[in-house]
Amino acid sequence: MVPLAIDAMGGDNAPQVVIEGVCDALERFSGIDKLLLVGDRPQIETALQNCRADHRSRIEIEHTDQIVAMDEPPAAAIRSKPKSSIALAVEAVKQGRAGGVISAGHTGAAVASTVLKLRTLPGIERPGIATVFPSPSGCFLLLDAGANVDCKPRHLTQYAVMGEIYAREILNIKKPRIGLINVGDEAGKGNDLSKAAYEEISKLADLNFIGNIEGSALFRGTCDVVVCDGFVGNVILKSCESLAGAFGHFLKKLLVKNPVRQMGAFLC
């Protein structure tokens, strides 16, 4: 089986955290024959010291000492570092030595590398970042979360199609409900972009398009795939992360005001 290529140097606390994830995956999924780690061999070897021998034997390393830092402008990074870990990981896919690529690193560099080397699928003009959000009823997929901040209506339509496939194939949802993020749930609401996208997506008869959904419905389990442009999606993702981070504080305030034994009322 063709392995997945992993950008071992991408993301916070790489390669240590990436290697931990790799070993965890090898432990949990016996169907993985091999993973291709791309990055600085000495650092990877050090991070692999606690890796079990039978896991280690399923890991192949491709060495490079070029790394894209998180604060580099993506275009410049791609130009000046043709052998960066993300670039070589994508190259492995292009050469057929890997079947897909995973990176927790620089989003812009990852998007630029993949689009430049692999192009998009037929009918898809722009890449999208799909993010799985937890919700009380399970989860939902949101895309685009930041790859394409100036969308045309047809890009949103293409996200709806890609999101549907992801939800069906990866999240195992039989007939995913597709929603378009908007300021109101009635047809005809929204800005120029969302009104035009609504028209387009409505025409795709194969899609279970449930229409517009407001931000207020996100965590109510009414929708499996939330379609939005990359600007809005990125702001939703980060605002929700920020609010979740502040919950501890709000809860603390609440607990100071109300003894713990009264928490039941709050939880119901």
Next chain:
Amino acid sequence: MVPLAIDAMGGDNAPQVVIEGVCDALERFSGIDKLLLVGDRPQIETALQNCRADHRSRIEIEHTDQIVAMDEPPAAAIRSKPKSSIALAVEAVKQGRAGGVISAGHTGAAVASTVLKLRTLPGIERPGIATVFPSPSGCFLLLDAGANVDCKPRHLTQYAVMGEIYAREILNIKKPRIGLINVGDEAGKGNDLSKAAYEEISKLADLNFIGNIEGSALFRGTCDVVVCDGFVGNVILKSCESLAGAFGHFLKKLLVKNPVRQMGAFLC
């Protein structure tokens, strides 16, 4: 003193909830001489039954039986109901019988009524909805939260100016920090709209413009006024409300997994 006009029929559970708010305000702010309630007199009188006599004497009622329902298209509602509670409340401001208007009702109808009858201030082309969010360090103001979903860069600049005044005069923040919501905090990031708005706002020397802020910084207390277009602002507002509503569920799950005595770690 010129009273404030209150749309007594606007919002969920009106007029009961509106009247409760009115009585609460009269109780807490002795400086309020009079409030003008506009709406259905019999319904208002019924809701006022438990109102203290000294509060009741500070309330004036202007009767109308036309009410804009929450699901009416705003333009049609304005045309077909010239004597709706919101229209008459705004008219009272126009005639100088009231100094301002408050409505918890149909946003579109409220915005349309005020713009048509009162116009905007000189230099301001579009109205904006300003919303105060709680945050661990106090609060921040976000605008526009949904009045203007297709913004030009200059509209965002005007929101920055209005937001600054609101934060200074109403929230008592001496030198409010103004931020522009964006997908990255470096200058030059973002979509066409945010890049152009960044340029414009930067030129206002009187403003304490701290540049772009990401969604992830919203609840970190780094910014007092968050400027965004009405589409993005509305989605932020409602997504955060939705997540906060789901918080009880996530907390319950957490408590089932971790005994209450371990909660300290979570709270720190």
